[in-house]
Amino acid sequence: MKLKYLKNVASIKVDTEKCIGCGICFDVCPHDVFKIENKKALITDKDACMECGACKMNCPVDAISVNSGVGCAAAVYGSFFTKSEACCGPKDSSNDKCCC
Amino acid sequence: MHKINNNKPHWIIGFKDTDSKKIPVVSTKLSTKDILSGWIVRWRFYRMNYKIKEGLYCIGEADNNSPVFVTANYKLTFDRLRKELHGINAWILVLDTKGVNVWCAAGKGTFGTIELTKRIRETNLEKIVKHKNIIVPQLGATGVSAHIVKKLTGFKVTYGPVEAKDIKVFLKNNFVKTDEMRIINFKLKDRLAVTPTEIVMLIPATIIILAVSVILNFIKYRIFGPALFTDFIPFIGALFIGSVIVPALLPILPFRSFALKGAAIGLIWAVLISLIDFNYIKLIFNIMLLTPLISFIALNYTGNSTFTSLTGVKIEVKIATPIFILSILLGSILKILNSFNII
Numbered sequence: 182m183k184l185k186y187l188k189n190v191a192s193i194k195v196d197t198e199k200c201i202g203c204g205i206c207f208d209v210c211p212h213d214v215f216k217i218e219n220k221k222a223l224i225t226d227k228d229a230c231m232e233c234g235a236c237k238m239n240c241p242v243d244a245i246s247v248n249s250g251v252g253c254a255a256a257v258y259g260s261f262f263t264k265s266e267a268c269c270g271p272k273d274s275s276n277d278k279c280c281c
Numbered sequence: 282m283h284k285i286n287n288n289k290p291h292w293i294i295g296f297k298d299t300d301s302k303k304i305p306v307v308s309t310k311l312s313t314k315d316i317l318s319g320w321i322v323r324w325r326f327y328r329m330n331y332k333i334k335e336g337l338y339c340i341g342e343a344d345n346n347s348p349v350f351v352t353a354n355y356k357l358t359f360d361r362l363r364k365e366l367h368g369i370n371a372w373i374l375v376l377d378t379k380g381v382n383v384w385c386a387a388g389k390g391t392f393g394t395i396e397l398t399k400r401i402r403e404t405n406l407e408k409i410v411k412h413k414n415i416i417v418p419q420l421g422a423t424g425v426s427a428h429i430v431k432k433l434t435g436f437k438v439t440y441g442p443v444e445a446k447d448i449k450v451f452l453k454n455n456f457v458k459t460d461e462m463r464i465i466n467f468k469l470k471d472r473l474a475v476t477p478t479e480i481v482m483l484i485p486a487t488i489i490i491l492a493v494s495v496i497l498n499f500i501k502y503r504i505f506g507p508a509l510f511t512d513f514i515p516f517i518g519a520l521f522i523g524s525v526i527v528p529a530l531l532p533i534l535p536f537r538s539f540a541l542k543g544a545a546i547g548l549i550w551a552v553l554i555s556l557i558d559f560n561y562i563k564l565i566f567n568i569m570l571l572t573p574l575i576s577f578i579a580l581n582y583t584g585n586s587t588f589t590s591l592t593g594v595k596i597e598v599k600i601a602t603p604i605f606i607l608s609i610l611l612g613s614i615l616k617i618l619n620s621f622n623i624i
Contacts, residue, residue: 184467184586187537187593208440208458209422211465212588232590233388235422249423250591251388253584254539257591257598 183229191230192248195222199244206236206245290333292363297339301405306339309367311360319357324477331356332380337404338363341370345411348452350441351397352418353378353386365445369452372409376400387424394426394433401434416441416456419463467587472528475585479524490516497620515554519571522550523578528585539589540601543579547572562619569612573605 193214195206202220212229215222215236222244224230234249250256289305291314296303322331332354340363349372352362359375366373376396378386386392397417401407406415417425419440427438442451442462451458494512527534527543534542551571555564580597583589618624 184532184588185537186589187596190593190596191590192592205427208463209419211420211443211463213460213464229588230590231588232592233423235419238424238426239422239428241428248592251584252586252589252591252594254580254594254598255584257594
């Protein structure tokens with residue numbers, strides 16, 4: 182059974198004009214959100230998108246937009262108090278970036 | 282092979298000479314020590330500092346034709362990879378991810394384009410292998426831009442399977458993934474993987490709850506009697522349900538929202554636990570305290586899940602938080618008044 186999160190909230194979009202149909206988004210997506218049809222990437226399962234941003238990072242023509250980040254409530258609460266970007270887990274003392 | 286020196290990790294079984302330097306050869310068998318310390322790490326408060334040195338490692342009799350696998354310097358991650366490479370000749374390029382696993386580090390960018398490029402250059406990878414291919418775990422794609430790595434280093438990134446256990450089939454398949462290798466699972470064992478750490482992190486909360494229960498109970502009954510358990514058990518039970526039962530039952534709990542999943546099972550717990558020595562006041566404050574508590578723990582589990590989006594979590598947090606605060610505030614007032622025998 183495929184677990185899905187809230188309906189119709191994921192921020193992912195593909196600019197079909199820019200898309201060259203290389204298929205890297207399909208290859209990196211861990212939730213099978215894309216399908217390549219007629220040399221264009223199509224979003225076939227938007228609710229499965231967890232906004233990890235792998236597709237956007239790897240799209241060579243910048244055709245994908247998504248507000249990527251960690252879908253983690255502790256991180257969202259943390260960002261509320263520190264007024265910084267959502268990040269989860271304890272901070273590593275050797276590095277001010279945080280990790281989960 | 283060179284003589285073993287004393288301050289090297291036990292899993293390095295020798296060194297391979299290349300033109301530029303000696304590269305550590307790594308065992309593909311996990312020792313009892315590896316397995317035991319892996320377990321201890323899972324039970325520790327923070328799973329920090331379980332890391333190995335970044336750089337290039339050799340598996341088997343790797344040569345300039347052997348594949349290159351990129352991974353993180355979290356030792357549990359590295360152990361899983363080297364175990365799966367048993368019987369294969371390969372190179373492992375370990376990135377410095379500050380001891381964090383591939384996916385989490387990729388989300389932060391520490392497993393990323395810049396670090397990967399830097400390691401390729403620092404290890405002189407182009408002198409070690411004559412091909413121009415590196416295999417990066419698919420979940421690393423969140424931090425790596427394959428086309429930029431290619432532009433900067435000449436190396437072509439192939440995204441390997443999500444899980445290391447599929448690597449052998451992936452290699453046999455000529456570096457092509459099946460659909461199953463691309464998709465992340467969230468099976469029972471995955472859902473409970475972080476439970477030990479979560480339980481350890483609940484210990485302080487448990488002590489506080491125990492202390493508060495003892496005090497309130499003493500105020501109400503003037504003795505430290507068995508009635509204590511009717512105060513203490515609902516809360517300890519709620520912590521357990523939130524951190525163990527919710528993850529275990531995640532797919533069958535109703536609703537897509539994690540806060541609602543938690544609230545649903547929280548409501549059931551609050552009603553069930555109120556049936557012991559039932560009265561309406563108790564039912565109401567149990568519902569007002571236990572439901573948001575379990576709901577909150579469930580909402581925080583989004584951070585461990587593999588399918589929740591930031592946009593969705595922000596929506597949940599925004600809606601649920603004021604309800605949590607209000608409910609717990611009113612519930613606490615009721616409970617305290619009840620302890621003083623005012624209502």
